[in-house]
Amino acid sequence: MWNLVRFVASSLSRSRRFSTTVIPGPCIVHKRGADILHDPWFNKDTGFPLSERDRLGLRGLLPPRVVSVEKQYDRFMDSYRSLEKNTKCQTDEVISLAKWRILNRLHDRNETLYYRVLIDNIKEFAPIIYTPTVGLVCQNYSGLFKRPRGMYFSAKDKGEMMSMIYNWPAQNVDMIVLTDGSRILGLGDLGVQGIGIPIGKLDVYVAAAGINPRRILPVMLDVGTNNQKLLEDPLYLGVRQPRLEGEEYLSVVDEFMEAVFARWPKAIVQFEDFQMKWAFETLQRYRKKFCMFNDDVQGTAGVALAGLLGAVRAQDRPLSDFVNQKIVVVGAGSAGLGVLNMAVQAVSRIAKCSQTAAKSQFFLIDKDGLVTTERSNLDPAAAPYAKNPRDTEGLTEGSPLIEVVKKIKPHALLGLSGVGGVFNEEVLNAMRDSASTKPAIFAMSNPTMNAECTAVDAFNHAGENIVFASGSPFENVELGNGRMGHVNQANNMYLFPGIGLGTLLSGARLITDGMLNAASECLASYMTDEDIQKGILYPSVDSIRDLTAEIGAAVLREAVAEGIAEGHCNLGPRELEQMSKSHLICQILCYVQLKEESVEYVRGKMWFPEYSPLVHEK
Ligand SMILES: NC(=O)c1ccc[n+]([C@@H]2O[C@H](COP(=O)([O-])OP(=O)(O)OC[C@H]3O[C@@H](n4cnc5c(N)ncnc54)[C@H](O)[C@@H]3O)[C@@H](O)[C@H]2O)c1
Ligand SMILES: O=C(O)C[C@H](O)C(=O)O
Ligand SMILES: [Mg+2]
DSSP, rough: HHEEEEEEEEHHHHHTOOSSOOOOOOOOOOOOOOHHOOOOTOOGGOOOHHHHHHTTTTTTSSSSOHHHHHHHHHHHHHHHHHHHHHTTTSSSHHHHHHHHHHHHHHHHHHHHHHHHHHHHTTTHHHHHHHHHHHHHHTTTHHHHOOOOOOOOOOEGGTTHHHHHGGOOOOOOOOEEEESSSSTTTTTTGGGGGGGGGHHHHHHHHHHHHOOOOOGEEEEEOOOOOOHHHHHHOTTTTHHHHHSOHHHHOOOOOHHHHHHHHHHHHOOEEOOOOOOHHHHHHHHHTTTTTEEEEEEEIHHHHHHHHHHHHHHHHHOOGGGGGGGOOOOOEEEOOOHHHHHHHHHHHHHHHHOOOOOOGGGGGGGETTTTEETTOOOTOOOOTTEEEEEGGGSTOOOOTTTHHHHHHHHHHHHHHOOOSOTTTTSHHHHHHHHHHHHSSOEEEEEOOSSSSGGOOOHHHHHHHTTOOEEESSSSOOOEEEEEEEEEOOOOOOOOGGHHHHHHHHHHHHHHHSOOOHHHHHHHHHHHHHHHOOOOTTTTOSOOOOGGGHHHHHHHHHEEEEHHHHOOOOOOOTOOOOHHHHHHHHHHHHHHHHHHHHHHHHHHHHTSSOOOOOOOOOOOOO
16 A cells, blocks of 8 residues: 555656646746846746746847757756766766766756756765765865855854854745764864765755755854864865864854854754764754754664664564664764664663663674773763673673674674774674574765775675665675665665754754654655565665655654644644644544645645746846
């Protein structure tokens, strides 16, 4: 039944492409003539109809032929394909950057066409505008810089942020992605160059969640950098000073948050790629005060948990068996600890046991090996997961990964260390003795070169019956005899767009654990048993809009259930509650119909790129 619903929904969204029956509503423009052509939001390039050219003072400023959006689309894709052909002999990096440039130029010129090609080709373009190429773009930001995108608040702007925030030209902002550039993917401190990450994440918000691109804001909080190479680089565009620390640092973030919510009280702020200490500290500091979440801590946790539950199903075990799975988490940073926090809560819910009891099956490893209570200067955030050496079957403080895997024979090995290749041949080989019939190997670190292992190595060394996931995309692996090892992409991109969209549409002023759990559960139940048996834990990136509508609806329903949904636009809390109630009644009458109501509501709220008729107003 679910498959049928999904099929109908995805057919509907496919047929949306270039539908001629839906005429988009008019869009008011306060500019005329060349100013419109230079505004990527209004620009249609050669697509302005003649009547509009007359109305808007564009006659003579464009070549006479009017080109339809379909033709413009095909023309762009043709030039993209010929770029692919012409760069064949170049290195992967050169090719990826060339692809990023051509997309970025379109983004700068014509947002409607840009998002149209992005939405239709999301699987192909995600690795360019998102991980892994976005990492390369951040590393080369100073050289690639042509024009700014988003806002930059620096350590030098203290005391000015409340007025600076009004420099942003859009009246309304729904979604902000904020970074301080201190831990960009697994690439470390990239200072101001980290702005590429909020830009890429917000592109995913537009493509997957249909957040209106006029209402997004990428933000860089430049509090300096400790990257010596950047400080010495004459082309570096950020503040040339070591990072602010302690109260000085927090006062900058405080001021920014106050400024944002003073101007846009209903905005949502996603914290992204903050080094661990600030990721946790800011989450604690703001989550009960502002509508915010930390994607690396909370989004990643939900995606990893959904994948781990999928791995239980792949073994043909009931979900309740999750409590018996032994899981080794490699990396005790913001992501690894975020996953542990959520997974332990899940075990304690399923087994109805205390969190202390629920922790026994998890093993945490960092750069110094197994984390135990004997560790000197144990990080307080990792302390709850430090093993008592009495419970480690002979393993000791700092035992290396290979020893832990050999001794524990984990069902799942999860990498969030940021270190490429730590799941080496020996470690992968040892996973052949896993207690699981389908050992799970998740090399989640980004970008590709930082993945704990490649997909090919995982299938070659750990065996063909593994379920494999990586943070950045790899090709499926040919196993011989026409069989394929499926590669999943375990990336928080499957969750954050739905968390943001569902929160926005609910009008909730906070993002609760319940809403995050609802998002993760929705992802976990998205795949059919048939897919799971093939090792497919997450849907293809192609279906991310469809998935996001479901996750958004799950988050929205949870906000209503918790009584914190304040409504959005003309749908007040009462109407939202009504939708939720009918959800319950329908649940008894017809399971499919009901969930669809909130999903359809969310889907209907997604922005879709179409050339709107432009109406000039002074
Ligand atoms: N796939 C996803 O959705 C996703 C989401 C978030 C983060 N990540 C990736 O996870 C990685 C880590 O992110 P983070 O925010 O937790 O970073 P972090 O810097 O906070 O933590 C890194 C951790 O890895 C440990 N480590 C370093 N070298 C190690 C080694 N050789 N063996 C074992 N552990 C080692 C460190 O001690 C530290 O505990 C990054 O590469 C990031 O791109 C992926
Ligand atoms: O950005 C990504 O691709 C995932 C994640 O947020 C990360 O920091 O690696
Ligand atoms: Mg991140």
